[in-house]
Amino acid sequence: MASECxxxxxxxxxxxxxxxxxxxxxxxxxxxxxxxxxxKLARFFHAVELPASSYLRETVDELALALLNLxxxxxxxxxxxxxxxxxxxxxxxxxxxxxxxxxxxELIADAEDxxxxxxxxxxxxxxxxxxxxxxxxxRTRRTDLARALFKRITTLACRSRAKAWNWLGVLHYQRExxxxxxxAFLAALADVDGARDARAxxxxxxAYVFKHRGNLDAAVKSADKALVLAEEDGRDPxxxxxxxxxLRLARGAPADLERxxxxxxxxxxxxxxxxxxxxxxxxxxxxxxxNIVSKSSLGKCLGLGD
Amino acid sequence: xxxxxxxxxxxxxxxxxxxxxxxxEILQRATAMLSELHRQIADSATxxxxxxxxxxxxxxxxxSHERLGQRMLEPTFLLNAVGEAMGRSELIHQAVVSFVQVxxxxxxxxxxxxxxxxxxxxxxxxxxxxxxxFISRDGLKAVIARAKARLAEGRPYCLSWHYLNSLRTAFLSxxxxxxxxxxxxxxxxxxxxxxxxxxxxxxxxxxxxxxxDVFRTELTPEQQRIYLAQHGTVLSGETPSPLAELxxxxxxxxxxxxWGEIAARVGLSEKSAKREYLRALHALLAGVARRTFGxxxxxxxxxxxxxxxxxxxxxxxxxxxxxxxxxxxMGVLVEKxxxxxxxxxxxxxxxx
Numbered sequence: 001m002a003s004e005c006x007x008x009x010x011x012x013x014x015x016x017x018x019x020x021x022x023x024x025x026x027x028x029x030x031x032x033x034x035x036x037x038x039x040k041l042a043r044f045f046h047a048v049e050l051p052a053s054s055y056l057r058e059t060v061d062e063l064a065l066a067l068l069n070l071x072x073x074x075x076x077x078x079x080x081x082x083x084x085x086x087x088x089x090x091x092x093x094x095x096x097x098x099x100x101x102x103x104x105x106e107l108i109a110d111a112e113d114x115x116x117x118x119x120x121x122x123x124x125x126x127x128x129x130x131x132x133x134x135x136x137x138x139r140t141r142r143t144d145l146a147r148a149l150f151k152r153i154t155t156l157a158c159r160s161r162a163k164a165w166n167w168l169g170v171l172h173y174q175r176e177x178x179x180x181x182x183x184a185f186l187a188a189l190a191d192v193d194g195a196r197d198a199r200a201x202x203x204x205x206x207a208y209v210f211k212h213r214g215n216l217d218a219a220v221k222s223a224d225k226a227l228v229l230a231e232e233d234g235r236d237p238x239x240x241x242x243x244x245x246x247l248r249l250a251r252g253a254p255a256d257l258e259r260x261x262x263x264x265x266x267x268x269x270x271x272x273x274x275x276x277x278x279x280x281x282x283x284x285x286x287x288x289x290x291n292i293v294s295k296s297s298l299g300k301c302l303g304l305g306d
Numbered sequence: 307x308x309x310x311x312x313x314x315x316x317x318x319x320x321x322x323x324x325x326x327x328x329x330x331e332i333l334q335r336a337t338a339m340l341s342e343l344h345r346q347i348a349d350s351a352t353x354x355x356x357x358x359x360x361x362x363x364x365x366x367x368x369x370s371h372e373r374l375g376q377r378m379l380e381p382t383f384l385l386n387a388v389g390e391a392m393g394r395s396e397l398i399h400q401a402v403v404s405f406v407q408v409x410x411x412x413x414x415x416x417x418x419x420x421x422x423x424x425x426x427x428x429x430x431x432x433x434x435x436x437x438x439x440f441i442s443r444d445g446l447k448a449v450i451a452r453a454k455a456r457l458a459e460g461r462p463y464c465l466s467w468h469y470l471n472s473l474r475t476a477f478l479s480x481x482x483x484x485x486x487x488x489x490x491x492x493x494x495x496x497x498x499x500x501x502x503x504x505x506x507x508x509x510x511x512x513x514x515x516x517x518x519d520v521f522r523t524e525l526t527p528e529q530q531r532i533y534l535a536q537h538g539t540v541l542s543g544e545t546p547s548p549l550a551e552l553x554x555x556x557x558x559x560x561x562x563x564x565w566g567e568i569a570a571r572v573g574l575s576e577k578s579a580k581r582e583y584l585r586a587l588h589a590l591l592a593g594v595a596r597r598t599f600g601x602x603x604x605x606x607x608x609x610x611x612x613x614x615x616x617x618x619x620x621x622x623x624x625x626x627x628x629x630x631x632x633x634x635x636m637g638v639l640v641e642k643x644x645x646x647x648x649x650x651x652x653x654x655x656x657x658x
Contacts, residue, residue, distance in 0.1 A: 118353055
């Protein structure tokens with residue numbers, strides 16, 4: 001600890017003093033050679049060193065968001081025959097592919113202007129530009145383009161990384177690559193900056209992975225976590241509740257039917273909830289869910305019973 | 307080795323500037339900025355599109371140098387020339403941003419010392435924080451947009467003015483939202499000056515009317531008499547005060563009396579007289595604040611806190627107003643109340 005010196009403290013409270021004003025330059029010069037005053041100034045201004053501009057970080061963040069929205073648009077607009085037909089996009093908006101491509105190109109130019117280089121960290125901006133151009137040419141399948149974009153986002157230091165990992169997990173899951181899907185969902189949960197944006201969905205998706213592995217206890221636990229986190233993070237709790245009903249009926253433990261009934265009640269009570277649930281049950285990928293619900297006492301409430 | 311007249315001039319000025327001065331720091335940053343820009347212009351690894359923008363930026367700076375001569379080497383001119391060049395070339399480059407950040411930091415500190423010396427402490431803290439916002443992505447994009455718009459209209463763009471104006475807005479916003487009463491007590495004299503200024507215009511007369519109205523309608527006759535007795539020195543003198551006339555008390559209780567005397571005149575114990583006085587202060591401030599900010603909770607934490615302190619003293623069985631060390635003495639409480647009342651009365655002006 002440096003020896004006590006009150007010059008800066010006196011200067012800071014000088015509006016109370018009647019004399020002895022020091023100029024800012026004198027104070028700055030003094031603080032350079034006085035550790036005690038330097039410390040006081042640092043505490044007062046939080047940090048004497050000026051923080052670096054957030055421009056590049058924000059630009060990369062926006063670039064990642066544009067890439068994410070572009071990939072989402074590619075999946076959303078993909079023909080139904082592709083492997084994305086069962087993928088549900090939970091959040092509306094995000095713009096069209098063309099809008100996001102344009103935004104991405106502008107943001108790449110901004111990052112290039114700022115650094116004066118085609119590289120930002122490990123990322124080659126020219127490669128990224130080529131990837132964007134490829135999404136327009138559509139020589140590759142949309143899902144492959146989207147997957148490449150999601151992978152790219154996971155390499156950027158940005159807030160969209162957790163969402164991109166979650167999407168990658170979903171695409172792996174659709175291909176029944178369960179180990180890769182689990183790794184991706186866990187990566188989404190491990191991301192410190194953006195986990196809050198994706199954790200409810202990642203837990204919900206993990207529940208289906210566990211179900212496929214035959215671990216119904218883990219699946220139910222994960223679905224329960226997803227429901228709690230969705231409510232905590234202000235996300236749509238429908239998907240977690242949907243999974244909760246299915247997985248509890250599948251497990252069939254003593255209290256499961258009662259809990260599944262409670263979850264179904266919550267789904268049906270929501271505006272348009274009944275129609276939404278029945279429509280989802282009608283999807284080909286949800287045939288196992290429909291089957292199990294129909295066979296249970298809950299099926300009768302929905303008019304699905306035998 | 308290419309010769310760059312502007313870079314040479316800036317480097318020379320930096321070496322001649324007083325050691326450890328703001329000017330030297332700014333010129334050194336400018337030297338570093340120009341060196342980096344020239345390096346990137348000459349480097350074939352720099353994307354051609356960016357090199358073109360860099361050339362445009364440097365050309366704009368050189369044009370300013372030609373126009374301004376040696377004056378360009380003064381920090382404010384240099385900052386403004388850089389701001390203009392940013393607008394002309396639409397360039398946001400890290401070397402330029404680094405210069406702008408340091409330049410505006412020292413420029414801001416100097417201006418705060420010069421323009422708002424009494425508020426320098428809190429304003430400098432706002433400045434240090436606000437600068438980060440100003441050089442964020444949105445902030446820098448706004449600089450480019452504003453510069454382009456001004457230049458398109460054939461008007462000059464001053465980065466220094468743009469920053470100072472945004473800092474002033476940020477500081478006033480900070481003052482409005484500050485939860486620290488000390489930040490407001492630091493500007494008591496300014497508020498006094500404001501009160502004097504506003505007393506000459508119509509809106510201020512309205513505010514004086516407002517205080518009088520609250521005084522007349524929301525204080526009990528007993529509280530009015532105690533208040534006037536305590537604050538009566540302003541009413542004494544040869545010219546009858548409109549307030550004293552209004553209250554029908556001129557020559558009556560108005561005047562500086564001791565608490566024993568005041569209590570005897572209103573027929574209360576000294577403690578009860580003091581309690582009624584505090585109630586009068588509370589009612590006055592509450593009434594003025596309600597009519598200024600509207601019904602509902604007080605939006606200003608400092609005023610709210612002072613109202614709470616008054617209420618807490620009123621509710622104390624023994625008043626306990628003698629302990630000056632705790633800041634709860636009558637004098638301290640009245641001073642705080644005066645600050646709060648002035649703040650509320652001036653708040654229309656502040657938010658305008």
